[in-house]
Amino acid sequence: MSQSSPPDAVSSPPAPAPAGLSRRSVVAAGTGNALEFYDFAIFASLTPVISQLFFPSGDQLAAILSTLALYAVGFVMRPVGAIVFGRLADRLGRRIPLAISVLLMGVTTVLIGVMPTYAQAGVVAPLLLCIARLLQGLSVGGEFGTSASFLVEHAPRHRRGLYGSFAFFSSTAGSVLGALVVLLLTIGMPADALSGWGWRIPFLLGFPLLVIGLYLRYRIAESPEFEAVRAENARAKSPLRTLFREHWRAFLTLIGICIGFSVASATAQAFVLTYIRTVVGLPAVQALTSVVLATTFGVVMVLVFGHLSDRYGRRTILIFACVLTVLLPYPSLLVMSLSGFGSALLGQLILWVPVAAFGGAIPALFAELFPTKVRASGFGIGYGFGSAIFAGTAPFVATLLIELTGNTLSPAWYMTAAGLVTLVVVVTSVSVRRSSVS
Numbered sequence: 001m002s003q004s005s006p007p008d009a010v011s012s013p014p015a016p017a018p019a020g021l022s023r024r025s026v027v028a029a030g031t032g033n034a035l036e037f038y039d040f041a042i043f044a045s046l047t048p049v050i051s052q053l054f055f056p057s058g059d060q061l062a063a064i065l066s067t068l069a070l071y072a073v074g075f076v077m078r079p080v081g082a083i084v085f086g087r088l089a090d091r092l093g094r095r096i097p098l099a100i101s102v103l104l105m106g107v108t109t110v111l112i113g114v115m116p117t118y119a120q121a122g123v124v125a126p127l128l129l130c131i132a133r134l135l136q137g138l139s140v141g142g143e144f145g146t147s148a149s150f151l152v153e154h155a156p157r158h159r160r161g162l163y164g165s166f167a168f169f170s171s172t173a174g175s176v177l178g179a180l181v182v183l184l185l186t187i188g189m190p191a192d193a194l195s196g197w198g199w200r201i202p203f204l205l206g207f208p209l210l211v212i213g214l215y216l217r218y219r220i221a222e223s224p225e226f227e228a229v230r231a232e233n234a235r236a237k238s239p240l241r242t243l244f245r246e247h248w249r250a251f252l253t254l255i256g257i258c259i260g261f262s263v264a265s266a267t268a269q270a271f272v273l274t275y276i277r278t279v280v281g282l283p284a285v286q287a288l289t290s291v292v293l294a295t296t297f298g299v300v301m302v303l304v305f306g307h308l309s310d311r312y313g314r315r316t317i318l319i320f321a322c323v324l325t326v327l328l329p330y331p332s333l334l335v336m337s338l339s340g341f342g343s344a345l346l347g348q349l350i351l352w353v354p355v356a357a358f359g360g361a362i363p364a365l366f367a368e369l370f371p372t373k374v375r376a377s378g379f380g381i382g383y384g385f386g387s388a389i390f391a392g393t394a395p396f397v398a399t400l401l402i403e404l405t406g407n408t409l410s411p412a413w414y415m416t417a418a419g420l421v422t423l424v425v426v427v428t429s430v431s432v433r434r435s436s437v438s
Helices: 019-045 047-054 060-076 078-092 095-113 124-154 157-188 191-198 200-204 206-219 224-231 239-246 248-279 284-312 314-327 329-336 341-368 372-391 394-405 411-428 430-435
Strands: none
Touching (some): 019 047, 019 157, 019 206, 047 191, 060 372, 095 200, 124 157, 157 191, 157 200, 157 284, 224 372, 239 372, 248 284, 248 314, 248 329, 248 372, 248 394, 248 411, 248 430, 284 341, 314 329, 329 411, 341 372
16 A cells, blocks of 8 residues: 555645745644634533523423533534635635634634623523524634645645644644633532633633634735635636536535544534533543543544554545444443443543544545635535534434433444444545545
């Protein structure tokens, strides 16, 4: 098996970028990604608190389901954000939408931190929270596809997988940071203080991340591949029309791959904490500590699999990820259900292996599925739809399955089914074969 990439099926090789420029580009793109997913992590970590503050109910499950539904609302606007920001990125360049998206996410995150609760504003409180989540979803929809495309377009040809994996690496690092902040607050203050005012602190801490992200993104240079397309006057007049007229097969392939990845990653990053606290009954500090440690392991493994995708091909790593997504969810939840810190941590480590394999391979693969002139639109819109449908609803579906079946291991069925669907897509797709290292 060769370690070098074949000619790209859909785009020309990127121009080499100076090492300093590449490092600055990675940091700038990564900081924005971290901010985007920092908020999603703190929202998921604070689900038990937020459910009581914004959806008071005598039924704890109903309150949690309402909060998880609001978590899903943040995904609804992702396709819209991808359409808006993707068109900007493919027409004007990657830098402008990257700056706008980090500004929108940072501002709405801070606004949640000063938002009134149900006790203070009644039904207006959950309505305002819903609006904020919609705006955050719009931001994320424009962020991931554009930043991952930006990173891949700056990468040397033989390092696309590694460079691209920084997109998911940085977003997962943001998740670690969010969970860590909530953990430290949970340890450092009484429960009534946390639910009274302490829950606002993680959201307000999004402000310095906003300032740093804006500063770094203001200073980055445009993607060399996009500059080449602009110099040749080869930009698509209507990226959306070109995408669906000429690249619809690649678009459907991307969504098919998103199914397994989205369900597995949303389960690991958004559902597991609620599961080990409310179903397994692990104390809050132990539960949060296990999540921070497991997610840190996932962060490291994302880069490992990104490198391996350069060496052995995206398709090989994706097949590996799909097979593990089929085989590991049941034993993972079974281990978590043994009611101890060690078992909760081990179960999460098991689940993070396929998630990291997906996260390491798909940024470069998704970018390689489309030519430069529609790359941000194709990547962003496909990923936006896939994550909205499958990642946004995964925690809700998992919780509902437990309620309907009475089986605490039933969420594994959903992950296994999603992994099977994506495995079929990866094995049969011509687009994946052409975009992978042979």
